[in-house]
Amino acid sequence: MTRPQLSIVIPAYNEARRLPETLSHLNRWFRSTTLRTEVVIVDDGSTDGTAKVAREAGGEGISLLRHTPNRGKGYAVRRGMLAARGERRLMTDADLSTPIEELPRLMRELDHGAAVAIGSRAVAGARIEVHQPAYREAMGRVFNRLVQLLLLPGLKDTQCGFKLFTARAAAEAFGACRLDGFSFDVEALFVARRRGRRIVEVPVVWRNDEASRVSLGGGGAAFADLFRIRFLAWRGVYGPAAASEAAGGGEPGPST
Ligand SMILES: Nc1nc2c(ncn2[C@@H]2O[C@H](COP(=O)(O)OP(=O)(O)O)[C@@H](O)[C@H]2O)c(=O)[nH]1
Ligand SMILES: [Mg+2]
Numbered sequence: 001m002t003r004p005q006l007s008i009v010i011p012a013y014n015e016a017r018r019l020p021e022t023l024s025h026l027n028r029w030f031r032s033t034t035l036r037t038e039v040v041i042v043d044d045g046s047t048d049g050t051a052k053v054a055r056e057a058g059g060e061g062i063s064l065l066r067h068t069p070n071r072g073k074g075y076a077v078r079r080g081m082l083a084a085r086g087e088r089r090l091m092t093d094a095d096l097s098t099p100i101e102e103l104p105r106l107m108r109e110l111d112h113g114a115a116v117a118i119g120s121r122a123v124a125g126a127r128i129e130v131h132q133p134a135y136r137e138a139m140g141r142v143f144n145r146l147v148q149l150l151l152l153p154g155l156k157d158t159q160c161g162f163k164l165f166t167a168r169a170a171a172e173a174f175g176a177c178r179l180d181g182f183s184f185d186v187e188a189l190f191v192a193r194r195r196g197r198r199i200v201e202v203p204v205v206w207r208n209d210e211a212s213r214v215s216l217g218g219g220g221a222a223f224a225d226l227f228r229i230r231f232l233a234w235r236g237v238y239g240p241a242a243a244s245e246a247a248g249g250g251e252p253g254p255s256t
Contacts, residue, residue: 004038007086011076023057045070074184093161095209106164115169115197119162125203183225196242
């Protein structure tokens, strides 16, 4: 089979209710694009019939990976990104909080040479149509302060679930990742930048879906994981830093 130009990786934990609408929306969107596309759904130990829904909606170009028990969003995305075959690989949440219609903005950045384009709610031009609860937004701001301080200076939102990688950047970054929880985005971006890959933050639309699977405990663990990434980097787990990273964090300018 010819290689897909785009893989859409969807981590799914108990998404039987949200997945059908998401998949039918994606199917409609496929008709508007000429890209050869595959969808990879990763059922992360769901107990609610997610796999059945995915199989029923499935068809050509939709594949399902399953594991039990639940391992976390990081594990699910990593598995999907490494199994995907597309020349470019998008990870997106099952609730399409960032609509798939935003994809061309990210594609454009890869056309212009970026290795990774990440959807962002915190840069000029972003449009938050439905906000997260105030405590999540506040926690997100504190989290980002720490992310920038410890690991990724200059990136204002690493937690939006909509990110596009070239095949090479995806294999490189996710191949080196260790974390299964919610800091996996930070880890993948940290590794990508360490290898000297250019990351661009792109303003996107966000419509929060209140049916969140994120628990407060999971949020706490995410903070601890930031220190873990620093520690693993110090231990050499992510390999040596590329010259451009060692010289000061990759490309100059606000978009890195
Ligand atoms: N919370 C959570 N989400 C997971 C897990 N594994 C995969 N996911 C997926 O991660 C995505 C984001 O989850 P969501 O609850 O919408 O997060 P939120 O929008 O940040 O509150 C969804 O596609 C989930 O199905 C997991 O173990 N826990
Ligand atoms: Mg959500």
